[in-house]
Amino acid sequence: MEGMSETTAPSSVEHVSHDGPHGYASDKEAYLKRMRRIEGQVRGIARMIDEDVYCIDILTQVSAVTKALHAVSLALVEDHLGHCVVDAARTSPDEGAAKVREAADAIGRLVRS
Amino acid sequence: MEGMSETTAPSSVEHVSHDGPHGYASDKEAYLKRMRRIEGQVRGIARMIDEDVYCIDILTQVSAVTKALHAVSLALVEDHLGHCVVDAARTSPDEGAAKVREAADAIGRLVRS
Amino acid sequence: MEGMSETTAPSSVEHVSHDGPHGYASDKEAYLKRMRRIEGQVRGIARMIDEDVYCIDILTQVSAVTKALHAVSLALVEDHLGHCVVDAARTSPDEGAAKVREAADAIGRLVRS
Amino acid sequence: MEGMSETTAPSSVEHVSHDGPHGYASDKEAYLKRMRRIEGQVRGIARMIDEDVYCIDILTQVSAVTKALHAVSLALVEDHLGHCVVDAARTSPDEGAAKVREAADAIGRLVRS
8 A cells, every 4th residue: 555654644733732632532443334335435436437338337436435525534634633633722822723724734635636 | 334325326316317437438447547546445444453553553544545546536537528528518518518517517516526 | 795694694503603804805915916917807708798709718717717716725725724723723622613513524525515 | 807818728639620610519608608607606606705604505505516517517517518529439440539539538627526
């Protein structure tokens, strides 16, 4: 698997503490289920290509997977804002500001992806 | 795998013929390789969630996968226009028009995904 | 101007207080300058259509305007998180949660636009 | 107006001929009307900023304008495929291939904008 680290990707903002349970922790099983389903959809697209399915029908499935990934991203963003960012804001203005900056960068990557 | 048909999805434009090799046929192996890599990335994200990796780092990887899927879609669109749409246009104005309509709908779904 | 209210659009979350200076207040002049520039670009596209400029060149300019609007949205989101959401989080958990919910909805509309 | 040429932007693919009426010619008035409406919406957003309207309500309007611009882009793409690309395909395989390449690039900019 090129393009991503095998285990734990390093945080992009090293000086911001992010120990403890993360925003998505309480829904971990639901997120894992969604990712397994997306994995199955990706495998299904490979099978469609292998079976020479019509281009437009493959495109429709790729769009469905992209939509499902965007939905996961939005759920992660909301959980992150509601836990990590809110907690940081309640700890100190500086920690709040650092977390907001970091979240805004992630939202920017999401919008451009 | 909910949300998509197990085998061959029906074409959205039934009256348009689309037998024979499709736009992506000559690059089939390259497309399959890209999809396998994306599948590995999706599995990597599930592993990150399972290992309680920081939300922002997960978001970064989800954006990378979305980007990779968009790139696959764009390649499929270009192959489709260059083969299926061009061939239809050379066959008859009506077949050309039907394929253009169908391609524009797929591009619309892609832009909104 | 159809499709938007003439004066002040009603807030989508009426029960959340949002008096006082908003997130973008300190940069108001910069935002106004960006919007005037985007307005000029939109007018430029109308002129290109009127002068029968080539479709692809018009599409390039429309993409440039869409990109500029996305950049404005991201700046507004960051200002909003850094002021309104952080302030609400520091006031009470409930106000923080309501603001996060509202911000996540806006980010969702942005990603899908 | 920085960032775009004042009059006619040069084509990005100089060697491809694109004289004569373009894809959008027959709907020129409808396109001009849509652009004027978008111009009014952009001016409305500037007014909202000037009147210190709540951030989220401004974001909602920016998303509406982005959506309207995407719809214009998709209509231009469809008109372009149905006229310029189909005509080129019927003229010669080489002209068809050049137009497809150019259209795919424009669609890529649209998806990423």
